[in-house]
Amino acid sequence: MPGAFLLEIATPDRLLVSEQVTQAQIPALGGYIGVLPEHAPLLSALGTGVLEYSLGGHRRSIAISGGFVEVLPDHVRVLADHAENADEIDVQRAQESLKRAAERLSQAGGEVDIARALNAVKRAQARLSAAGK
Amino acid sequence: MPSLIDIRRRIRSVRNTQQITKAMKMVSTARLRRAQERVVAARPYARILREMVANVAAAVAAAGTAGGTEAPDDQPLHPLLAARPEQRVLLLFFTADRGLAGAFNSNLIKAAQRFLVENAARTVELELIGRKARDFFRKRPVRVAGEQIGLGNKALYEDIAPVIDKVIDRYRKQEIDAVYLLYNEFKSVLSQKLTVVRILPIELPAVAAEREYIYEQPPEELLRLLLPRYVGIAVHHALLESTAAEHAARMTAMDAATTNAGELIEKLTLYMNRVRQASITREIIEVVSGAAALD
Numbered sequence: 001m002p003g004a005f006l007l008e009i010a011t012p013d014r015l016l017v018s019e020q021v022t023q024a025q026i027p028a029l030g031g032y033i034g035v036l037p038e039h040a041p042l043l044s045a046l047g048t049g050v051l052e053y054s055l056g057g058h059r060r061s062i063a064i065s066g067g068f069v070e071v072l073p074d075h076v077r078v079l080a081d082h083a084e085n086a087d088e089i090d091v092q093r094a095q096e097s098l099k100r101a102a103e104r105l106s107q108a109g110g111e112v113d114i115a116r117a118l119n120a121v122k123r124a125q126a127r128l129s130a131a132g133k
Numbered sequence: 134m135p136s137l138i139d140i141r142r143r144i145r146s147v148r149n150t151q152q153i154t155k156a157m158k159m160v161s162t163a164r165l166r167r168a169q170e171r172v173v174a175a176r177p178y179a180r181i182l183r184e185m186v187a188n189v190a191a192a193v194a195a196a197g198t199a200g201g202t203e204a205p206d207d208q209p210l211h212p213l214l215a216a217r218p219e220q221r222v223l224l225l226f227f228t229a230d231r232g233l234a235g236a237f238n239s240n241l242i243k244a245a246q247r248f249l250v251e252n253a254a255r256t257v258e259l260e261l262i263g264r265k266a267r268d269f270f271r272k273r274p275v276r277v278a279g280e281q282i283g284l285g286n287k288a289l290y291e292d293i294a295p296v297i298d299k300v301i302d303r304y305r306k307q308e309i310d311a312v313y314l315l316y317n318e319f320k321s322v323l324s325q326k327l328t329v330v331r332i333l334p335i336e337l338p339a340v341a342a343e344r345e346y347i348y349e350q351p352p353e354e355l356l357r358l359l360l361p362r363y364v365g366i367a368v369h370h371a372l373l374e375s376t377a378a379e380h381a382a383r384m385t386a387m388d389a390a391t392t393n394a395g396e397l398i399e400k401l402t403l404y405m406n407r408v409r410q411a412s413i414t415r416e417i418i419e420v421v422s423g424a425a426a427l428d
Binding site: 008010011012013014015018028029030033040041042043044045068070072077079 | 171174175177178181182184185188189289290344345346347348349350354355358359362365366369
């Protein structure tokens with residue numbers, strides 16, 4: 001397919017996505033990167049957020065956190081620590097964990113606690129926004 | 134000569150056992166299929182990661198030779214690559230949680246003991262994964278670093294992640310000099326292969342296709358993030374393989390048990406018929422000779 005590239009999203013447990021897509025938004029560690037076909041080779045660590053890709057007008061979202069991404073001209077490979085399809089996300093659970101994490105954040109003591117709570121908040125937010133809530 | 138009733142009872146008991154082994158075989162078949170699917174599902178991640186590690190490591194090595202060698206305190210750049218004399222060794226030992234899988238667990242335990250003998254000159258610690266490993270070494274004088282039970286059920290990466298983190302952390306702190314895995318690899322349904330591999334220090338994979346990348350983070354930084362994952366995937370892979378091998382072994386064992394039970398039932402039935410025939414014959418003789426005595 002011209003104007004498309006292969007997007008693969010894998011977690012240690014499974015291959016989540018393997019599709020021809022026309023563009024993708026990837027939450028890299030340093031901020032979102034937009035990828036179109038024929039992108040220059042790039043390697044980056046992943047942050048936490050929503051990965052969006054579109055194929056033939058359809059847009060899909062996947063909540064991911066942690067991992068790595070390799071961009072090649074005809075191929076994008078995402079290795080995520082955690083990844084969830086929008087339709088797999090349990091919105092209620094995500095909301096609860098967001099609330100919990102926010103609470104923890106407000107009363108967190110040490111630096112590690114704050115970082116961890118912040119990460120939990122981000123992850124919950126990513127899951128919620130991927131689910132479209 | 135055993136009575137008819139005794140033999141009948143015996144046949145019934147064997148038949149009950151056969152039903153159990155047949156059911157266990159079917160359960161194992163289903164579990165094996167799922168375990169194999171998990172092995173396959175985990176493959177893409179491992180493959181991509183291997184290529185990434187190879188590429189990034191090559192980039193770091195190239196940068197290192199270009200800009201002088203590492204500073205003395207720069208070891209943490211990739212401490213997981215640092216080879217030391219192997220004085221203290223950690224063995225991650227994968228067995229099943231359950232028995233009745235033929236020689237699956239006993240072969241593993243024999244191999245573990247062999248490992249301990251071969252490395253008697255070193256300090257060997259064991260991380261026991263699976264109930265059978267724990268039960269066996271509980272009463273023996275070995276150093277046990279930890280015990281994990283119930284990991285094989287789902288065998289998700291996050292199930293075994295705490296173990297991986299602990300191992301990496303200890304290696305980094307130089308509490309241990311090398312880490313080995315001992316597990317049964319799934320060769321086919323009929324055969325498992327005992328496998329011993331060293332996962333730490335890491336041996337870098339060969340570069341398959343070298344590419345010039347734009348690095349969002351410095352390659353050193355990426356390598357620092359990648360390497361623990363690389364170790365983790367090796368451990369997770371062992372868990373997956375071991376689980377698949379376990380179910381395959383149990384399936385084969387239970388199939389053999391079912392066949393044996395069938396043979397036994399056949400033999401007992403034959404014997405029972407013979408005994409019954411004998412008693413009938415005896416009764417006839419008694420009746421006939423009784424009648425003859427009256428004449």
